[in-house]
Amino acid sequence: MNVTAPDWKREYQTPHGLTVHPASPVVGARITGVDLARPLSDGVFKDILDAWFQYLVVVFPGQTLDEDQMVAFAERFGPLNKSANPRTHHNKKNPAIMLISNIREDGKLIGAHPDGEMHFHTDQCHQEKPCSATMLYGMEIPSRGGDTCFANAYYAYETLPEALRRRIDGRRAMNVYDYNHADTRGGTFDIREGVPHASHPVVRTHPVTGRKALYVNRLMTGFIEGMPRDESEELLHQLFIHQERPEYVYAHKWTPGDLVIWDNRCLLHARTDFDASERRLLRRVTVLGEKPV
Ligand SMILES: [Fe+2]
Numbered sequence: 083m084n085v086t087a088p089d090w091k092r093e094y095q096t097p098h099g100l101t102v103h104p105a106s107p108v109v110g111a112r113i114t115g116v117d118l119a120r121p122l123s124d125g126v127f128k129d130i131l132d133a134w135f136q137y138l139v140v141v142f143p144g145q146t147l148d149e150d151q152m153v154a155f156a157e158r159f160g161p162l163n164k165s166a167n168p169r170t171h172h173n174k175k176n177p178a179i180m181l182i183s184n185i186r187e188d189g190k191l192i193g194a195h196p197d198g199e200m201h202f203h204t205d206q207c208h209q210e211k212p213c214s215a216t217m218l219y220g221m222e223i224p225s226r227g228g229d230t231c232f233a234n235a236y237y238a239y240e241t242l243p244e245a246l247r248r249r250i251d252g253r254r255a256m257n258v259y260d261y262n263h264a265d266t267r268g269g270t271f272d273i274r275e276g277v278p279h280a281s282h283p284v285v286r287t288h289p290v291t292g293r294k295a296l297y298v299n300r301l302m303t304g305f306i307e308g309m310p311r312d313e314s315e316e317l318l319h320q321l322f323i324h325q326e327r328p329e330y331v332y333a334h335k336w337t338p339g340d341l342v343i344w345d346n347r348c349l350l351h352a353r354t355d356f357d358a359s360e361r362r363l364l365r366r367v368t369v370l371g372e373k374p375v
Pocket of ligand 1: 203204205351
């Protein structure tokens with residue numbers, strides 16, 4: 083698919099009457115003029131998809147969506163992950179829905195990923211087929227912080243110094259779901275027994291746009307394969323610094339009613355810290371993805 087380069091400065095009207103407002107000079111757009119609670123025509127959905135492939139993350143402010151309406155919209159992007167299990171806080175009634183929250187009921191957390199900052203990552207990169215897209219709907223939002231920051235991984239690859247690009251050419255990295263490392267993370271770590279992990283190319287090609295993106299991240303990439311560990315450590319450190327440069331990042335400040343969907347194949351995200359005494363509740367749905375190549 084040939085995706086036209088987006089105009090990062092000017093808002094525009096789509097053929098089916100939506101308005102697309104670029105959110106930053108590098109990534110993200112807000113889309114207005116659509117009620118996602120209603121079924122969408124193919125034309126309107128194509129406008130949304132076109133903007134999504136151009137801007138990588140799109141935000142629909144002011145939406146009122148129940149679970150079924152959110153699931154119906156998400157299913158337009160592809161089949162959803164419905165692997166409900168108690169550990170991942172999927173909703174038993176609607177297994178595509180997972181809650182992200184720090185709220186406790188009867189002393190028990192009602193959602194996953196409750197508190198604090200989270201390093202940059204792509205969702206489910208520790209699985210063989212990570213989700214292609216993640217959709218979040220903001221319901222209760224702290225007065226400050228808890229922003230979701232997005233980093234454009236196409237730009238990270240395209241602007242990589244030639245010497246670094248040569249070092250990662252054809253390489254694969256091991257991605258590990260082991261958040262024990264998240265607080266102290268500086269680079270390489272090994273796979274502890276029983277921890278989910280998957281090997282993926284360091285540079286992946288987007289299956290729709292054909293563009294290449296840097297596909298490692300500070301939270302979950304353990305090491306680059308086939309390389310001494312100290313060299314892997316040093317190389318990953320440089321890649322993380324490069325891909326997280328503020329000029330590639332857009333920080334989304336949440337308002338209740340925001341519906342956000344991003345493309346995990348070409349975009350990293352992180353969360354800023356927030357006051358743990360304030361309530362935070364978001365609904366999450368993920369779209370099944372393909373094996374990265
Ligand atoms: Fe995430």
